[in-house]
Amino acid sequence: MSEPIRPTPQPGIxxxxxxxPGKSGAPGSQTIKLSANESPLGASPKALAAMLEGAARLEVYPEGSSRVLREALGDVHGIDPNSIVCGNGSDDLLHLLAQTYLGVGDEAVMNRYGFSVYPIITRAAGAMIVMVEETDxxxxxxxxxxxxxxxxKVVWLANPNNPTGTYLSAAEVRRLHAGLRPDILLVVDNAYAEYVTADDFEVGLDxxxxxxxVVMVRTFSKMGLAAARIGWMVGPDHIVDAINRIRGPFNVNLPAQMxxxxxxxxxxxxxxxxAHNAQWRDWLSAELAGxxxxxxxxQANFVMVLFDTPxxxxxxxxxxxxxGYIVREIGASYGIDNGLRISIGSEDAMRGVAKVLKSMDQTQ
Known part of the structure; x- marks a missing residue:
């Protein structure tokens, strides 16, 4: 039988x-989800109140440039709001960057265990992804x-990196940038920057x-607003202009902006x-060292645990x-068959995880 005539995706899609994504427990179950690097303390009460205020105005379109959000980010981080673009999660902005600066015949470079979205958006733009081996x-x-x-045309760098939690110092990121041609875009993805405690780390803002x-991309997903889907980007005027030309006209909803x-x-x-994350990240790391x-x-809000064998x-x-603890298997997505990624959760969750894994370590 011949194939039916129907719309077909572009080559390579x-x-x-x-x-x-990380697995969740069954609806109604008592499992504790530690697979998606979500906030163990929920969302800011002020953010929840603002979202409810925004939800009372669902009949109106949001302000198209996310001005109220850009102005808040500008005030707190000392940034010109005009250099900020907001998106429907940082994934939205990463897709837009790939669509804008990559095409057929181009290449994008990333480290082997970098964020698994980078190959997707690169290949969706028609370009090839170049995977580079890491050191430990x-x-x-x-x-x-x-x-x-x-x-x-593009170098993708998650710093700190997901799923490993490792990072490059400010000096190393600057050395990477200094070695690139001026026509290559360096995307510094600081999704976990809020959790870093290392003295030699800097966000890609400067x-x-x-x-x-250079552009810096951030997210609110790790700060308790994962369901709201909010991301933001800082870059030079010419990149901001290009992204604003193709992003959705109302790509961040009003409750999310507020x-x-x-x-x-x-x-x-x-x-x-x-502070909660630093305390229990360090505690869990010490407890599981066996x-x-x-x-x-x-330096993120999770740890990657490596075992002797897959x-x-x-x-x-x-x-x-x-x-009752759901963690992230990282073999299928990242090729680390002997590893698990465990989000930092509540004190009870961390103690429970440690008890289970230490028991296994002692019996095997």
């Missing part, structure tokens, strides 16, 4: 592996620079404000969230699930 699960600046060719080929603005200004809640488990040092990782996933 059906070859793209879809994004695999950390991006290697020299290797990234060595992978650049005349076809390179680079984005002082160079013509919630994001309130969350930005609620510095007390954000500091509380950071003969058959290795915790990769993390079979041990699978057994650990099952044991945690049986105990």
């Amino acid at each position: 059906l070859d793209i592996a879809p994004y695999l 699960y950390r991006a290697d600046v020299d290797a990234l620079l060595a992978a650049v060719t005349p076809r390179t 680079l984005a404000r002082t160079n013509e080929n 919630a994001g603005a309130a969350a930005t200004r609620d510095t007390e809640f954000n500091a509380k969230l950071k 003969n058959r488990m290795r915790v990769v040092p993390s 079979e041990m990782a699978s057994a650990a996933f099952v044991a945690l699930a049986d105990a």
Whole structure:
């Protein structure tokens, strides 16, 4: 039988592996979700109140440029609001950057275990992704620079990185940028910047404000507003102009704009969230350091635990699930078959996870 005549996707689209989100428990179950790096303290109460206020005005279109949100970000971070673009999550902005600066015949460079969305958006734009090996699960600046060719148009860098939790120091990020041609766009994805405690880390803000080929991308998803889908980007005028030309005219809804603005200004809640994460990230890392488990040092709101074998990782996933904890398997998405990614949750959740995994370590 002949194939039916019907619309067909552009070449290469059906070859793209879809994004695999973290698993959730069954509806109504008592499982604790530690698979998606969500806030263990919920959202800012001020953000919740602002979202409810916005929800009372659902009949009106939102202001198209997200002005109230851009102005809040500008005030708190010391940024010109005109250099900010907001999006329906940071994924929205990453897609727009790929669509704008990549095309057929181009290449984008990323580290091997970088965010799994980068290959999707690169290939969707018709370009090729170039995967660069890492050094002990950390991006290697020299290797990234060595992978650049005349076809390179974008370098994707998640800092800190997901799913490893590792990061590049400010000096290393600057060294990476200095080694790139001026026509190559460096995208510094700081999705987890709010949780970093390392003294030698810097967000990509200064680079984005002082160079013509750097943008910094951030998100509110890790700050308790994952369901609201809010992202933001800072870049030079010519990039901001290009992205604004193709983004959706009302791409951030009104309740989200208002919630994001309130969350930005609620510095007390954000500091509380950071302190909780640092305490229990460091505690869990120390507790799980054992003969058959290795915790990769993390600067994010999760830890990546490596086991001796893929079979041990699978057994650990099952044991945690049986105990009511859903964590992230990272073999299918990232090729780290012997690893699990565990979000930092409540004190009770962290103690429960440690008890399960330490019990396994002692019996195997």
